[in-house]
Amino acid sequence: MTDELSGNSFGGDVVVNTxxxxxxxxxxxxxxxxSLIQPLVFLVLFLTVFGNVAGTAVNDxxxxxxxxxxxxxxxxxxxxxxxAVSSGVGLVNDIETGMFEKILASPMRPSxxxxxxxxxxxxxxxVQIAIVVVIxxxxxxxxxxxxxxxxxxxxxxxxxxxxxxxxxxxxAVLTEDQESTTLVANLLQLPLLFLSxxxxxxxxxxxxxxxxxxxxxxxxxxxxxxxxxxxxxxxxDLPLANSPLEALLILFVFDFLFAVxxxxxxxxxxxxxxx
Amino acid sequence: MMCDIERRKQVExxxxxxxxxxxxxxVTYADGTTAVDGIDMTVRKGxxxxxxxxxxxxKTTTIKVLATLLTPSxxxxxxxxxxxxxxxxxxxxxxxxxxxxxxxxxxxxxxxxVRFACETYGVPRDERGRxxxxxxxxxxxxxxxxxxxxxxxxxxxxxxxxxxxxxxxxPVVFLDEPTTGLDPEGRDRLWDYFQRINDQGTTIVLTTQxxxxxxxxxxxxxLVQDGSVIVKGSPNDLKGRGGxxxxxxxxTGDQSARRRAAEIARDLGPFNSNAIEETDNxxxxxxxxxxxxxxxxxxxxxxxxxxxxxxxIRKPTxxxxxxxxxxxxxA
Numbered sequence: 077m078t079d080e081l082s083g084n085s086f087g088g089d090v091v092v093n094t095x096x097x098x099x100x101x102x103x104x105x106x107x108x109x110x111s112l113i114q115p116l117v118f119l120v121l122f123l124t125v126f127g128n129v130a131g132t133a134v135n136d137x138x139x140x141x142x143x144x145x146x147x148x149x150x151x152x153x154x155x156x157x158x159x160a161v162s163s164g165v166g167l168v169n170d171i172e173t174g175m176f177e178k179i180l181a182s183p184m185r186p187s188x189x190x191x192x193x194x195x196x197x198x199x200x201x202x203v204q205i206a207i208v209v210v211i212x213x214x215x216x217x218x219x220x221x222x223x224x225x226x227x228x229x230x231x232x233x234x235x236x237x238x239x240x241x242x243x244x245x246x247x248a249v250l251t252e253d254q255e256s257t258t259l260v261a262n263l264l265q266l267p268l269l270f271l272s273x274x275x276x277x278x279x280x281x282x283x284x285x286x287x288x289x290x291x292x293x294x295x296x297x298x299x300x301x302x303x304x305x306x307x308x309x310x311x312x313d314l315p316l317a318n319s320p321l322e323a324l325l326i327l328f329v330f331d332f333l334f335a336v337x338x339x340x341x342x343x344x345x346x347x348x349x350x351x
Numbered sequence: 352m353m354c355d356i357e358r359r360k361q362v363e364x365x366x367x368x369x370x371x372x373x374x375x376x377x378v379t380y381a382d383g384t385t386a387v388d389g390i391d392m393t394v395r396k397g398x399x400x401x402x403x404x405x406x407x408x409x410k411t412t413t414i415k416v417l418a419t420l421l422t423p424s425x426x427x428x429x430x431x432x433x434x435x436x437x438x439x440x441x442x443x444x445x446x447x448x449x450x451x452x453x454x455x456x457x458x459x460x461x462x463x464x465v466r467f468a469c470e471t472y473g474v475p476r477d478e479r480g481r482x483x484x485x486x487x488x489x490x491x492x493x494x495x496x497x498x499x500x501x502x503x504x505x506x507x508x509x510x511x512x513x514x515x516x517x518x519x520x521x522p523v524v525f526l527d528e529p530t531t532g533l534d535p536e537g538r539d540r541l542w543d544y545f546q547r548i549n550d551q552g553t554t555i556v557l558t559t560q561x562x563x564x565x566x567x568x569x570x571x572x573x574l575v576q577d578g579s580v581i582v583k584g585s586p587n588d589l590k591g592r593g594g595x596x597x598x599x600x601x602x603t604g605d606q607s608a609r610r611r612a613a614e615i616a617r618d619l620g621p622f623n624s625n626a627i628e629e630t631d632n633x634x635x636x637x638x639x640x641x642x643x644x645x646x647x648x649x650x651x652x653x654x655x656x657x658x659x660x661x662x663x664i665r666k667p668t669x670x671x672x673x674x675x676x677x678x679x680x681x682a
Contacts, residue, residue: 174454
């Protein structure tokens with residue numbers, strides 16, 4: 077009986093949850109496909125509609141870069157954002173179906189439950205970004221740093237997604253409502269992308285947008301990925317970072333801050349609402 | 352070998368007879384609503400314990416405190432000897448919890464749901480296969496083990512939910528209105544299942560609005576209303592407190608016929624001190640002589656031109672007892 081009452085170690089709890097969410101992602105490939113559709117539509121439309129015009133502005137700032145190569149990092153960040161939204165929706169589903177409470181009534185640690193889910197979400201995001209990178213390569217993107225560069229770009233996408241994963245899960249816990257979570261998280265996606273260096277270099281953006289772009293995590297993610305693709309430092313004139321490595325560190329800081337906030341909200345939710 | 356729980360209880364100097372001890376439990380929500388107001392109760396090991404009450408009585412709130420999903424505002428609560436406030440993880444290790452709503456992961460198969468529960472509770476790897484197959488057989492889901500949970504009927508999902516609450520063979524199980532919404536056959540199967548695990552020594556705390564369910568399954572029960580315990584005892588004790596037999600007379604005609612029939616009953620010598628009530632389709636007479644003098648009433652009603660279409664003499668049910676205590680039924 078002692079063994080039967082032992083529960084799992086923290087690591088064991090994490091593995092159990094990673095497995096569950098991984099299995100759910102495999103069972104429901106629709107979620108994986110849906111968060112790819114909009115970014116891929118953007119990729120094709122932007123290349124077709126703005127490719128020639130924007131290519132000039134881009135080349136003025138970053139000489140020698142094709143618009144395909146310039147755009148791919150933005151699409152990767154867009155995939156990361158869209159995929160992170162579905163992470164929060166998954167948690168809301170668990171809250172709505174009662175699975176969340178059922179797990180809370182078990183010996184599983186809430187923080188391990190969240191961590192296991194996030195790891196499974198990261199795995200899903202890796203697959204989605206890899207698909208986008210392959211499509212980008214087929215459409216003419218050149219990754220000058222080769223295979224390592226491809227891995228690096230995928231890695232940056234995953235690091236970038238961390239803060240939005242935490243944000244969408246915190247939204248899920250706060251709203252406990254699928255529509256509200258989807259609405260808010262989706263609503264923020266496009267402003268985040270357009271108020272950043274995603275589609276045009278920061279210098280080519282309207283003046284009022286520039287200060288926003290310089291503190292926008294999307295700019296940090298896009299600039300690091302772009303630097304990896306080109307094999308040289310093309311990080312915008314950011315107040316907090318001058319190199320890809322510094323920009324990457326800032327992304328980790330964003331992840332950390334949002335993760336702390338997410339865990340805070342989760343733990344608040346798991347405590348009672350009694351006096 | 353002495354298990355963790357028994358060792359802990361001995362260290363703490365508690366009786367090992369009780370599975371649950373609740374003293375002065377009070378729960379007031381942040382909006383100021385007091386859902387539970389000073390409940391005391393003890394559930395003995397191996398007992399099938401009913402926790403009954405109308406909607407809003409505080410049943411689910413109490414179960415959530417016992418399952419550590421809510422922290423009490425006041426009072427001391429121990430489950431399997433562990434304090435729900437200070438030792439909540441040990442409480443959770445030693446309980447099974449089945450919520451009011453059916454909770455299964457719709458995207459996983461039946462077997463994957465039970466396996467996930469095994470992994471959640473840390474059931475040893477080499478035990479899992481046996482545990483899963485035993486439980487699926489017990490709840491009659493072995494044939495659909497590979498089916499996604501969302502393809503099951505409501506009753507099957509409920510049985511799957513029950514199986515996942517029991518994978519770790521907990522000494523105490525909380526069932527919060529487990530048969531609500533089930534058809535009679537589904538309800539019977541779950542009753543049988545709960546009875547079997549109770550026979551194997553598992554303590555069960557059941558909340559329900561179905562008094563028939565409580566009567567059939569529970570060794571002891573309490574009735575709560577407005578957050579307080581108002582009656583406690585075994586079903587037979589409580590029915591005994593209902594006292595006399597009841598004569599139900601079914602009549603044709605409208606309310607005036609029922610009123611006239613009640614007046615006639617009150618004017619009859621043997622019944623004039625009895626409780627006489629108009630019911631939906633006739634009258635009901637409760638007293639110690641209804642069996643002896645019931646025929647007299649039926650004949651008198653017939654002579655008065657009131658048409659009697661049926662009658663029944665029965666012992667009080669829990670419904671009658673609770674109706675008398677609370678002034679209203681549970682459902």
